[in-house]
Amino acid sequence: MKKTTCFCLLFALFFSVFSYAQTEEPEKSSFFKPSDTLNVKRKNGLLIAESALFLTSFVVLDKQWYNGNEKTSFHFTSKSNEFGLMDKIGHGFSSYKITRLTAKAFYWSGESEKKQLIYGAAFGLGATTGKEILDGFTKEWGWSWYNFGANFVGTGLYVGQELLWKEQRIQPKFSYNNSKSKGVVTNTMGSGYLDRVLKNYDGQTYWLSFNVNSFAKTDYIPNWLNFSVGYGVDGYLHNADATILPTRSKSLYLSLDVDLTKIKTKSHFVNTLLVLFNSVKIPAPTLEINSKKGTFGHYMYF
Template identity: 45%
Template structure:
């Protein structure tokens, strides 16, 4: 019994790992589906049913696990909202947006593999990220320690909107969301909040996270000779944060500021290779922004050039 309680507490302290695993699952599934599995030209009911059952089991199982292994450790309450829109320079919201985008993209792709018509792919597949993440907001809403966040729900909707909007306008994803991370000194000063190791820090230390909109240049002019794999990327980050907000009750002083980036990037899925293995790998890791020369300007008006920015 003691061992079970220890495992439960260990799990509860690392709820973010669930999101990371789900995040990587969607990429892996999407990458393998795009390269190794032959897509059906017509509706394949067996595939469609397998997708529906698999997604239902995964989604409901994850929600039940969260409820029992995370929320059960904290007091329950009546459903309520909180306003956390001013925290962490909104980087947590951008993270919600990106997760919603990619889970929805994976959901849309597996329905495409099943031969489901495009309209239903967008209705039932592309909205998967918004549905799942908003269900987690409901669980937050019944927790006394947290609460549902309007900002998180709007961010979830933003990620789905980016996905669906491009499919409606261009019938493809010309602009994708990407992520990069580098370790910072701030996690050493508040390791319990910002992470004790690289994995935790990549999830919790917003100072080292950068989120990107990476646009494929060739896709906007397909008659050109421009390299199909070259992108231009616009990034957003922040630095100097030890706490989510600036408050007189903070025990350590901080000087947070926003950062904006302009850089080059690669669309790995457009690199020409005959290797199915490499195509799969490229599809899986394409959410990572490739290190490249980068121009930075921050909210204090300072410019900086990085020869290689991670």
């Protein structure tokens, strides 16, 4: 449920934040090229587009996503591990990505480094925390302090690295393996593939991808080479499905990855796409350490 919202915000944000400045004359500057100095038109356009997106998304969510769910007074939930922590990790992932894309958008406008981080953190935390407030008024879910804390972890991961290193040496990534759902269809999933990607906890894997040369500082390791540590679960489709999938397990994954942001091209448009697609873990040979099945390898895992 929570990842559906966050991913929608993520992709909608990416495409909307750049839309305002399309009226710039092409001979004055390349559209995707970041401004060397503050471009007020770009900045104002970003503020308008993102604020409108921020407000509209919650109206749509309240009318569409929560439609059919019983509303109640604001309340809390004490559930912390019903999905094997996958929902919490999803919150952190989404908060990081929205924070980063927003900060990059304001970098494109020529805004100062300090304000890039302020705007990024404001929209990253605002989007994910606002969604949690809506949960608080829904009988089935409720406000979760664990989810709220995960939002800060995600945003803090981006902001902290910028303050410490001026670069993102550690990046959260995502992959999805539909075969892990074991063909079980539940009322928590939609019928489409995208619905399953966003709602099927069993098929999801979240990664922390470490850029090797950012730490090693060598001349012989490719700048794009990453080492990734992943986490996933099996049998956590939903509490109500425990009788269908009684055996639950958790897995730690060790794999290689590629940091697409380290691949620089002469095209600002291509560079922008690489930043976007860097959210996805590259398929690679992987070692899995499973709490039930032990340790084994995958020739290629996604």
